[in-house]
Amino acid sequence: MPVLVMKFGGTSVATLDRIRRAAKRVGVEVAKGYDVIVIVSAMSGKTNELVGWVNETSPLHDAREYDAVVSSGENVTAGLMALTLQEMDIPARSWQGWQVPVRTTSAHSAARIEEIPPANIMAKFAEGMKVAVVAGFQGVSPEGRITTLGRGGSDTTAVAFAAAFEAERCDIYTDVDGVYTTDPRVEAKARKLDKIAFEEMLELASLGAKVLQTRSVELAMRYKVKLRVLSSFEEQSDDAGTLVCDEEEIMESNVVAGVAFSRDEAKMTLVSVADRPGIAATIFTALSEAGVNVDMIVQNISEEGRTDMTWSCPVDQVKRAEKAMSDALADGVINFSEMLADTNVAKVSVVGIGMRSHTGVAAKMFQVLSNEGINIQVITTSEIKISVLIDRKYMELAVQALHDAFELDKAA
Amino acid sequence: MPVLVMKFGGTSVATLDRIRRAAKRVGVEVAKGYDVIVIVSAMSGKTNELVGWVNETSPLHDAREYDAVVSSGENVTAGLMALTLQEMDIPARSWQGWQVPVRTTSAHSAARIEEIPPANIMAKFAEGMKVAVVAGFQGVSPEGRITTLGRGGSDTTAVAFAAAFEAERCDIYTDVDGVYTTDPRVEAKARKLDKIAFEEMLELASLGAKVLQTRSVELAMRYKVKLRVLSSFEEQSDDAGTLVCDEEEIMESNVVAGVAFSRDEAKMTLVSVADRPGIAATIFTALSEAGVNVDMIVQNISEEGRTDMTWSCPVDQVKRAEKAMSDALADGVINFSEMLADTNVAKVSVVGIGMRSHTGVAAKMFQVLSNEGINIQVITTSEIKISVLIDRKYMELAVQALHDAFELDKAA
Numbered sequence: 001m002p003v004l005v006m007k008f009g010g011t012s013v014a015t016l017d018r019i020r021r022a023a024k025r026v027g028v029e030v031a032k033g034y035d036v037i038v039i040v041s042a043m044s045g046k047t048n049e050l051v052g053w054v055n056e057t058s059p060l061h062d063a064r065e066y067d068a069v070v071s072s073g074e075n076v077t078a079g080l081m082a083l084t085l086q087e088m089d090i091p092a093r094s095w096q097g098w099q100v101p102v103r104t105t106s107a108h109s110a111a112r113i114e115e116i117p118p119a120n121i122m123a124k125f126a127e128g129m130k131v132a133v134v135a136g137f138q139g140v141s142p143e144g145r146i147t148t149l150g151r152g153g154s155d156t157t158a159v160a161f162a163a164a165f166e167a168e169r170c171d172i173y174t175d176v177d178g179v180y181t182t183d184p185r186v187e188a189k190a191r192k193l194d195k196i197a198f199e200e201m202l203e204l205a206s207l208g209a210k211v212l213q214t215r216s217v218e219l220a221m222r223y224k225v226k227l228r229v230l231s232s233f234e235e236q237s238d239d240a241g242t243l244v245c246d247e248e249e250i251m252e253s254n255v256v257a258g259v260a261f262s263r264d265e266a267k268m269t270l271v272s273v274a275d276r277p278g279i280a281a282t283i284f285t286a287l288s289e290a291g292v293n294v295d296m297i298v299q300n301i302s303e304e305g306r307t308d309m310t311w312s313c314p315v316d317q318v319k320r321a322e323k324a325m326s327d328a329l330a331d332g333v334i335n336f337s338e339m340l341a342d343t344n345v346a347k348v349s350v351v352g353i354g355m356r357s358h359t360g361v362a363a364k365m366f367q368v369l370s371n372e373g374i375n376i377q378v379i380t381t382s383e384i385k386i387s388v389l390i391d392r393k394y395m396e397l398a399v400q401a402l403h404d405a406f407e408l409d410k411a412a
Numbered sequence: 413m414p415v416l417v418m419k420f421g422g423t424s425v426a427t428l429d430r431i432r433r434a435a436k437r438v439g440v441e442v443a444k445g446y447d448v449i450v451i452v453s454a455m456s457g458k459t460n461e462l463v464g465w466v467n468e469t470s471p472l473h474d475a476r477e478y479d480a481v482v483s484s485g486e487n488v489t490a491g492l493m494a495l496t497l498q499e500m501d502i503p504a505r506s507w508q509g510w511q512v513p514v515r516t517t518s519a520h521s522a523a524r525i526e527e528i529p530p531a532n533i534m535a536k537f538a539e540g541m542k543v544a545v546v547a548g549f550q551g552v553s554p555e556g557r558i559t560t561l562g563r564g565g566s567d568t569t570a571v572a573f574a575a576a577f578e579a580e581r582c583d584i585y586t587d588v589d590g591v592y593t594t595d596p597r598v599e600a601k602a603r604k605l606d607k608i609a610f611e612e613m614l615e616l617a618s619l620g621a622k623v624l625q626t627r628s629v630e631l632a633m634r635y636k637v638k639l640r641v642l643s644s645f646e647e648q649s650d651d652a653g654t655l656v657c658d659e660e661e662i663m664e665s666n667v668v669a670g671v672a673f674s675r676d677e678a679k680m681t682l683v684s685v686a687d688r689p690g691i692a693a694t695i696f697t698a699l700s701e702a703g704v705n706v707d708m709i710v711q712n713i714s715e716e717g718r719t720d721m722t723w724s725c726p727v728d729q730v731k732r733a734e735k736a737m738s739d740a741l742a743d744g745v746i747n748f749s750e751m752l753a754d755t756n757v758a759k760v761s762v763v764g765i766g767m768r769s770h771t772g773v774a775a776k777m778f779q780v781l782s783n784e785g786i787n788i789q790v791i792t793t794s795e796i797k798i799s800v801l802i803d804r805k806y807m808e809l810a811v812q813a814l815h816d817a818f819e820l821d822k823a824a
Contacts, residue, residue, distance in 0.1 A: 016468055056428055058495040068506050069491035072484040079481035083470040094480050099556060
């Protein structure tokens, strides 16, 4: 039998009624002849409650105990889903991570899946079981302790199972009906994409589109897992949602696939840094060691041996970055006259694999922003992405103008 | 190091504050030099919530899935307790049933513990860990599925660990401060017992004193585990609570240790049963096959080939018993003129190992009840117990009169 993986997020299993609705979707696929692996999250709110208890008990907690506590929400949903399927006369059973086993690294709370031996579940499929319900987000370490994969980790569980079982597809059921050209709350003309390439999804995911956990997309790309994002709240046809797939499978596409944005960025500048060979390495090593995730970097032309160094990082890491730089100044390893932090910025990006073969996308983007009177503060680019940092108050305007200019409301 | 087992029930770990209070009690024992095994229940209310979800999802549920869901509450408390102890600088870690492993039968929802290999936990004690926090109530079957031990099963987990680790004592922390001569809500003069024999506790537990799960007392008796029941809500001294122990350890005791009672009994009578050899076997086999737990039985003297057959059973099994008897009548295997069910009765019992060597306890009990004008409807006895069924409205009066007559308010 072909295997299908179906993953239901927290809002899709928030109540017993919603679990029943999800189970009906599973029943439709079983009727088509699939052996189905269902990956479930905890009922929405449950994981937050457990995390809250752990943090209240022990602010600097032992991550092994955190994992033992926080993984329990998925166990509840897995059992309830199996029972619901049984009530529909569909042979089903639940599996906790250690039972499969989902073997992970020992990096508690941020573990990586290393191996999922398919033998146990395949043996049950051979005996006539139609659905294996697996608790997402969790695994077991080489030491036999329970691990978790980080928030959103159930997406990664789903893709890893799809890879291990060579599933025909991995369907991610969530509370939105697919991947959009941009956030419909910012641009009403945003259009749902029927297909998007792995590389594009990866850029959009890491740029703040919260549909899929970034690591799940990386994994899907590496193992060529066909990934579909669709809504658990709507009647579904076979081509519902958005298919995340290899770019070869996308016949026609716009040069730009989508516009992403993030409000969580801050811009920091060291003014009048004493410039010498290796100064950039010194600064960014210090920031890295302080746990600051630097995204964009700009260095002005050096004049009279001094330069300005600018970078962006998440807003909640500004304090940490400031301390790292003050310490480096006090230690005499760097020298600057002033440190500025501007949290009143936003990052706007256009993403599309078409950029590889089309020139002029950057020029067009800058022209569009210029026409709207929006000043670009920092720029970074990759092969399939151009990002700019701008004043936060212009963010919506920039997103709408770019969406219009690249005609994202129209299919290719 | 000597090992001590401490068990905290649901009300003792109902909130993070109460978990902290329980952890402080653990800290006191660690300071005395014990390696401590802590058994925890789920936070009170949690198991009921999970059971409710399972029953709503699937009234005739797969017990394996029930166990997978319902066991999750204990995992949460175990992790939180370990974190709380770590915050107090006490080296601790949590263990789920399958991690120890607590090996049980495959009788899901009512599994029996078969083996607890001490090696894993002892190795950690040898490395300097001071407290192993174990999720109570759960284990793992030979097939690798999660099992549970039935409601109140954490008491049994605690005693089984005390036996497996040859613990010095097994302390059961609960919301009462020990075992009383009777329920203080019925008889204000009820006195807390310092010691009680296993056999007495077993009779009291099965007679409705809800302090300990019956099976945990059986297990403690078999493996000579010193069991102490005490309150988690009071400051404790070394001789707090009630010690349940071998009768040899009790130097002085009253002939009667306590008065137990139960309101959950019903009296049923088949009037004018056609009497013939084997009729009792026919009736009680039919009741047993219908799942009716018959407690007391009385058969009147047979007159002219007909007799009345009376028995008691739990109130909630009366409907089932009536159906079994009607079916047997319809099938012609028994013959009676009328079936009566009286749910307006109560069972009152006096229990004490002293009865073995003292005669006249039954006579005294019947005289006391007679003096109060209370009619005895059914009587059963065992070596250390006498039970009577009486009109429910006299229950409190009977308990008080017996408590007085046997001078239970005075220590031996």
